[in-house]
Amino acid sequence: MQYRRFGRTNWKVSDIGYGMWGLAGWTGNDQQEIERSLDRSVELGCNFFDTAWAYAAGKSEEILGSLVKRNPGKKLYCATKIPAKNFKWPAKSEYLLKDTYPASHIVEYTEKSLTNLNVDCIDLQQFHVWDDSWADQDDWKKGIEKLKKEGKVQHFGISVNRWEPDNGLKALETGLIDAVQVIYNIFDQNPEDNLFPLCRKLDIGVIARVPFDEGTLTGTLTKDTVFPKNDWRSTYFVPENLIPSVEHADALRPLIPKGMTMAEIALRFILANDDVHTIIPGMRKLKNVEANIASSDGKRLDESLLMKLKEHRWDRTPTGWSQ
Numbered sequence: 483m484q485y486r487r488f489g490r491t492n493w494k495v496s497d498i499g500y501g502m503w504g505l506a507g508w509t510g511n512d513q514q515e516i517e518r519s520l521d522r523s524v525e526l527g528c529n530f531f532d533t534a535w536a537y538a539a540g541k542s543e544e545i546l547g548s549l550v551k552r553n554p555g556k557k558l559y560c561a562t563k564i565p566a567k568n569f570k571w572p573a574k575s576e577y578l579l580k581d582t583y584p585a586s587h588i589v590e591y592t593e594k595s596l597t598n599l600n601v602d603c604i605d606l607q608q609f610h611v612w613d614d615s616w617a618d619q620d621d622w623k624k625g626i627e628k629l630k631k632e633g634k635v636q637h638f639g640i641s642v643n644r645w646e647p648d649n650g651l652k653a654l655e656t657g658l659i660d661a662v663q664v665i666y667n668i669f670d671q672n673p674e675d676n677l678f679p680l681c682r683k684l685d686i687g688v689i690a691r692v693p694f695d696e697g698t699l700t701g702t703l704t705k706d707t708v709f710p711k712n713d714w715r716s717t718y719f720v721p722e723n724l725i726p727s728v729e730h731a732d733a734l735r736p737l738i739p740k741g742m743t744m745a746e747i748a749l750r751f752i753l754a755n756d757d758v759h760t761i762i763p764g765m766r767k768l769k770n771v772e773a774n775i776a777s778s779d780g781k782r783l784d785e786s787l788l789m790k791l792k793e794h795r796w797d798r799t800p801t802g803w804s805q
């Protein structure tokens with residue numbers, strides 16, 4: 483496993499971290515395999531774990547808390563998230579701060595996360611949604627100041643909305659935010675335009691999330707894929723999204739070197755960017771943990787292949803189903 487400095491936190495984080503959304507709240511879970519997968523990731527050197535209160539109302543946080551307890555001698559960085567008070571995804575500019583992140587709500591949900599994770603201090607507490615119209619207001623800053631003063635949170639971060647990488651730049655300029663989590667993958671390259679340069683300038687930790695475009699970039703979805711009704715992906719991969727997503731993924735197939743999978747090339751594309759400090763693929767299976775962590779070997783993709791992959795940038799804008 484390779485490690486990178488996580489911006490001004492100065493943490494050394496594994497360049498492959500662990501996305502924990504699917505572990506609670508998605509369908510088709512095998513709890514024993516999930517535990518084995520998490521344990522294996524730690525054995526292989528993974529030390530950065532991303533969860534959220536909203537992942538099954540604290541259940542995913544509890545799973546992370548147990549992992550930390552099972553590994554008392556190892557530093558595992560725990561990143562979680564505060565849902566907005568109105569529980570709406572994504573944030574919108576018409577939502578007022580008092581209905582999303584007033585100080586009292588930030589404190590209340592951090593206390594819940596501390597209990598679920600069973601820790602005294604959260605390494606990274608993130609705003610699960612964000613709108614920069616709140617950046618100039620004071621109440622969220624008071625919440626941050628109180629929790630840091632009490633030693634309950636070490637660093638705060640923002641998880642920026644899907645396909646809105648610039649909706650958080652003002653918040654970063656406040657100096658209160660030490661990390662940003664953003665969708666970055668072969669399709670979604672737009673954080674390179676403004677967000678990554680600002681993070682570089684301010685020395686902010688960068689987490690690349692959704693490296694497989696929620697599954698399309700593993701090459702396993704087809705135009706006929708159907709998700710169970712109670713799985714959120716049934717509302718996301720509507721035909722309007724699924725069909726072009728599969729077409730965009732299929733267009734990559736001729737570029738994949740022999741012996742490499744689409745998932746591997748997807749991770750290696752992101753690893754080639756030094757502006758990213760850790761990638762958090764969603765993983766529920768042992769074989770996926772082993773395959774994904776194997777791509778953290780310090781070997782870079784060939785520059786000419788990287789250039790060809792860059793041509794597959796696909797700029798999308800938020801819409802009714804994008805969440």
Ligand SMILES: NC(=O)c1ccc[n+]([C@@H]2O[C@H](COP(=O)([O-])OP(=O)(O)OC[C@H]3O[C@@H](n4cnc5c(N)ncnc54)[C@H](OP(=O)(O)O)[C@@H]3O)[C@@H](O)[C@H]2O)c1
Nearest residue numbers: 501502503641691692693694695696700745763764766770
């Ligand atoms: N707003 C936010 O803050 C937000 C939103 C979305 C995600 N996130 C974070 O980002 C993480 C990653 O996003 P995600 O899980 O939604 O999407 P993702 O990482 O793009 O894709 C996850 C999917 O990829 C599959 N997969 C993983 N490794 C694979 C491999 N080597 N080969 C084939 N398939 C593989 C998983 O399989 P299985 O189905 O078998 O597990 C899962 O279906 C989340 O877990 C969460 O921590 C945050």
